[in-house]
Amino acid sequence: MSDLACGFAGRTLNVDLSAGTTETTETPDPTCWLGSRGWNALIGWQHVLPGIGPFDPENHLAFSAGTLAGTGAPTAGRMTVSSLSPRGYPTPMWTSATMGGYLATELKLAGFDTVDIFGGANAPCYLLIEDGKASLRDAQALWGLGVYQTQRRLKEAHGAECQIAAIGPAGENRVRFATIHHRLSNAVGNGGLGGVMGSKNLKAIVVRGTGRVRIAHPQRMLEAIQYVNQRISTGLYYTGRPEPGPEHRACSFGCTARCHTRLRPSPDRYGLGVPWLMTSCVDGVWMRGEPAPDAMLYQGHDVHGQRLAIRSTRGFPEQGADLTNLTNDLGITNWVHHTWSHYLGALRDMGITEIDGQALDIDNPDWWRHWLEDIAYRRGLGDDYAEGLSRFHDKHQVGPRYLADFFEDAGSRGHGWHREGRTMERHPSPFWEHSALLYAVSTRDVTPSTHGFFFLNPLYGYPDAPLTPDDVPARFKQIARVLYGSEEAAHPGTACLETVTMYHQHCAILKDSMGVCDWKYPVVALPPEDGSHMPDEAIGNLNAEWMLLEAATGLEMDPDALRRPAAERVLNLERCIEVRNNGRSRELDEAVIPHYQWSDKTDGTHLSSDAGEFRDLLNRYYALSGWDGKLGWPTEAKLRELGLDSAAETIAELRQSVNS
Amino acid sequence: MTSNHPAHLRSATVTIQRLAFNADACRACRACEMACALTREGAVGPSLARIRVAFDEFAPTAVVSARYCLQCSDAPCMDACPTEAMTRHPRTGAVMIDAELCIGCMRCAKACPWDIPQRHPDRRLATKCDLCSDLPEGPACVRYCPLAGEALAVEAVKGEVQS
Numbered sequence: 109m110s111d112l113a114c115g116f117a118g119r120t121l122n123v124d125l126s127a128g129t130t131e132t133t134e135t136p137d138p139t140c141w142l143g144s145r146g147w148n149a150l151i152g153w154q155h156v157l158p159g160i161g162p163f164d165p166e167n168h169l170a171f172s173a174g175t176l177a178g179t180g181a182p183t184a185g186r187m188t189v190s191s192l193s194p195r196g197y198p199t200p201m202w203t204s205a206t207m208g209g210y211l212a213t214e215l216k217l218a219g220f221d222t223v224d225i226f227g228g229a230n231a232p233c234y235l236l237i238e239d240g241k242a243s244l245r246d247a248q249a250l251w252g253l254g255v256y257q258t259q260r261r262l263k264e265a266h267g268a269e270c271q272i273a274a275i276g277p278a279g280e281n282r283v284r285f286a287t288i289h290h291r292l293s294n295a296v297g298n299g300g301l302g303g304v305m306g307s308k309n310l311k312a313i314v315v316r317g318t319g320r321v322r323i324a325h326p327q328r329m330l331e332a333i334q335y336v337n338q339r340i341s342t343g344l345y346y347t348g349r350p351e352p353g354p355e356h357r358a359c360s361f362g363c364t365a366r367c368h369t370r371l372r373p374s375p376d377r378y379g380l381g382v383p384w385l386m387t388s389c390v391d392g393v394w395m396r397g398e399p400a401p402d403a404m405l406y407q408g409h410d411v412h413g414q415r416l417a418i419r420s421t422r423g424f425p426e427q428g429a430d431l432t433n434l435t436n437d438l439g440i441t442n443w444v445h446h447t448w449s450h451y452l453g454a455l456r457d458m459g460i461t462e463i464d465g466q467a468l469d470i471d472n473p474d475w476w477r478h479w480l481e482d483i484a485y486r487r488g489l490g491d492d493y494a495e496g497l498s499r500f501h502d503k504h505q506v507g508p509r510y511l512a513d514f515f516e517d518a519g520s521r522g523h524g525w526h527r528e529g530r531t532m533e534r535h536p537s538p539f540w541e542h543s544a545l546l547y548a549v550s551t552r553d554v555t556p557s558t559h560g561f562f563f564l565n566p567l568y569g570y571p572d573a574p575l576t577p578d579d580v581p582a583r584f585k586q587i588a589r590v591l592y593g594s595e596e597a598a599h600p601g602t603a604c605l606e607t608v609t610m611y612h613q614h615c616a617i618l619k620d621s622m623g624v625c626d627w628k629y630p631v632v633a634l635p636p637e638d639g640s641h642m643p644d645e646a647i648g649n650l651n652a653e654w655m656l657l658e659a660a661t662g663l664e665m666d667p668d669a670l671r672r673p674a675a676e677r678v679l680n681l682e683r684c685i686e687v688r689n690n691g692r693s694r695e696l697d698e699a700v701i702p703h704y705q706w707s708d709k710t711d712g713t714h715l716s717s718d719a720g721e722f723r724d725l726l727n728r729y730y731a732l733s734g735w736d737g738k739l740g741w742p743t744e745a746k747l748r749e750l751g752l753d754s755a756a757e758t759i760a761e762l763r764q765s766v767n768s
Numbered sequence: 769m770t771s772n773h774p775a776h777l778r779s780a781t782v783t784i785q786r787l788a789f790n791a792d793a794c795r796a797c798r799a800c801e802m803a804c805a806l807t808r809e810g811a812v813g814p815s816l817a818r819i820r821v822a823f824d825e826f827a828p829t830a831v832v833s834a835r836y837c838l839q840c841s842d843a844p845c846m847d848a849c850p851t852e853a854m855t856r857h858p859r860t861g862a863v864m865i866d867a868e869l870c871i872g873c874m875r876c877a878k879a880c881p882w883d884i885p886q887r888h889p890d891r892r893l894a895t896k897c898d899l900c901s902d903l904p905e906g907p908a909c910v911r912y913c914p915l916a917g918e919a920l921a922v923e924a925v926k927g928e929v930q931s
Contacts, residue, residue: 178812178813179812180799180802180805182799217813259826268822268824292825318813318814319813320805320809320811320812320813320815320816321811321812321813322810322811323806323812326806326807326811330803330807330908330912333799333803333806334912357831357832358795360797362797362799362802364797364914365914366914371825371831381826383828384826384831386825
């Protein structure tokens with residue numbers, strides 16, 4: 109019996125698909141590992157050893173419910189899924205992705221915090237978890253179906269209240285950007301983990317739990333919930349305040365916040381049997397209208413004088429809903445449209461109108477329909493598209509390399525570049541520098557758990573650079589002081605870059621591990637735009653997660669310890685997995701430099717030709733992290749300080765082999 | 769079904785409070801379920817909640833729905849109870865279950881047109897929404913609903929009850 113009496117299920121389900129067996133073990137200590145992302149990192153370190161590839165049976169796929177999932181904590185319906193991801197470029201990388209919906213809560217109600225899946229089944233199967241019991245079932249009849257039909261069939265078999273995560277044809281066929289899908293639009297979307305599930309012949313996970321999550325201090329929990337609700341219910345503090353409406357639905361169990369998710373009727377032109385479309389910012393990529401003739405996604409130059417002008421491409425207001433649902437149903441991340449439509453559009457503007465005889469008819473929604481299906485089933489050229497843009501360009505060498513790299517390269521780890529002041533919103537200094545540093549030390553698109561790094565951005569009135577510290581509005585200085593302890597953190601070119609970046613890295617790990625929404629925590633509000641006074645204490649409670657955790661679990665932890673050392677420990681162990689398994693080092697961290705030598709789309713700033721200032725920033729970041737400046741590896745002293753003795757020994761051996 | 773209440777009782781028109789649910793406004797966050805279970809049971813789990821919200825994104829219509837007691841004025845559950853464990857709260861008019869008198873026969877659930885009373889998973893006695901009538905601040909589900917007043921509210925209706 110686990111000692112984790114409150115807040116947790118206390119058990120991990122270990123599923124060996126090769127042997128067809130399951131067993132349970134105790135959930136690792138959450139005071140050490142925080143929760144889902146930390147537990148998954150521990151699995152990666154202990155079991156995913158060097159030499160294992162993403163599609164090898166020895167790779168593990170870990171699903172963990174957030175620590176606060178099922179406790180009533182606002183927005184805490186999320187889980188973390190981690191594995192060695194095939195999407196990583198130039199090498200596969202240890203990757204974590206989060207997903208909302210009802211699955212995390214259902215898993216906990218069924219008696220498990222984590223499901224650790226390894227091995228590979230001989231034939232298609234699905235995992236059925238019902239109130240503490242698990243079994244593997246034949247999925248031959250489901251193989252080849254889309255995620256919607258798969259869920260409907262499984263609900264018919266196991267009841268409407270079961271919760272399901274499933275892969276579509278893209279996952280079955282090991283597409284590198286395949287999703288694991290849940291409900292209508294929840295997904296482990298951008299991490300590339302659907303193909304890992306497919307490689308294991310695992311079509312779906314079905315969970316039904318009728319149990320409960322015990323709460324250590326119910327009254328205190330209710331008070332903490334009310335406290336957080338009052339601060340998050342009025343809207344996203346850095347993307348606006350959407351009004352409530354009949355279309356508005358929560359994406360996750362326990363999400364009391366208003367945000368951009370909308371449930372709208374779908375015409376279902378492709379006959380998927382789905383009458384609705386759930387939209388968010390991600391799904392919206394297909395539905396953008398016709399841009400103005402002169403609308404540019406990017407227009408600028410790099411430090412070497414190379415110029416680039418990329419026109420904004422169109423979405424499909426009419427067919428966009430169908431394309432969104434089709435993308436979901438096939439098990440492909442919707443972000444592909446943003447990246448590929450602009451890349452292919454730029455190629456066409458350069459006079460390249462076909463690839464291998466296939467016309468780039470990107471203004472035609474039917475062309476995209478076939479493009480998606482060819483990828484999911486790896487038909488024809490779709491087999492190469494399914495490898496991701498970087499690998500596609502490696503093979504086809506179509507157009508200039510710098511164009512492909514502008515959208516996706518080793519610096520972006522094989523993900524579409526995202527929120528770095530170039531291809532999406534304006535992010536003048538210091539925000540694009542944070543983005544650069546986050547990308548440098550990450551293994552995937554950094555945005556999903558670190559939206560906070562840009563909450564001081566121009567969406568809320570931060571002026572376009574160039575500017576001086578005197579131009580920074582007082583409210584941004586105030587929030588910088590409250591969050592980071594220094595008003596200078598809001599200044600362009602601030603000397604606090606590494607401190608702020610690390611703060612948000614730790615926040616991201618904490619949020620992922622707790623299972624709460626990245627858009628809502630820490631619970632922060634911006635002071636009024638009209639300049640009226642707002643006391644520091646009204647800006648927010650940076651320890652809201654701790655309040656909820658303490659009330660739900662009864663664990664007695666220092667609030668500051670959630671970030672350091674707990675989140676820091678997880679970050680270091682993830683880095684050690686990468687160092688040990690994939691040779692991660694400073695050299696790959698610096699692969700971000702060429703992208704940031706393109707000018708920011710609004711303020712025109714960029715890294716210098718020798719990127720000396722960025723290398724210096726990396727030095728400062730490594731020093732702050734307790735990593736050595738030469739290799740960018742955690743030092744043995746830092747690892748031992750964090751209690752990671754096994755990792756310290758491994759890194760010491762690796763260091764010895766490098767030095768000898 | 770045969771009434772267990774004496775036939776000589778008179779009818780009276782009273783005000784009955786009950787939950788009012790608006791499926792169009794509900795966001796299906798299920799905060800109501802969690803607040804109910806936390807407040808009444810000190811734990812979280814839909815099986816412990818007296819209100820249940822379902823959100824079926826694959827359904828052609830009525831994607832959000834809720835199940836809860838309507839505190840019916842004719843209250844067939846009360847009539848069916850063999851131990852007179854069900855009474856109306858004097859302030860709210862909600863139908864209460866006296867755990868000391870309930871024997872867990874679940875005839876109340878069989879009599880209810882919507883099968884609302886549930887067997888408590890631990891105590892094995894009938895449970896249902898009593899509008900948190902013992903709490904001066906009102907039902908927990910409404911208090912914790914992020915769209916209280918729009919998606920979930922307390923409404924008062926006139927009803928004829930036996931007195």
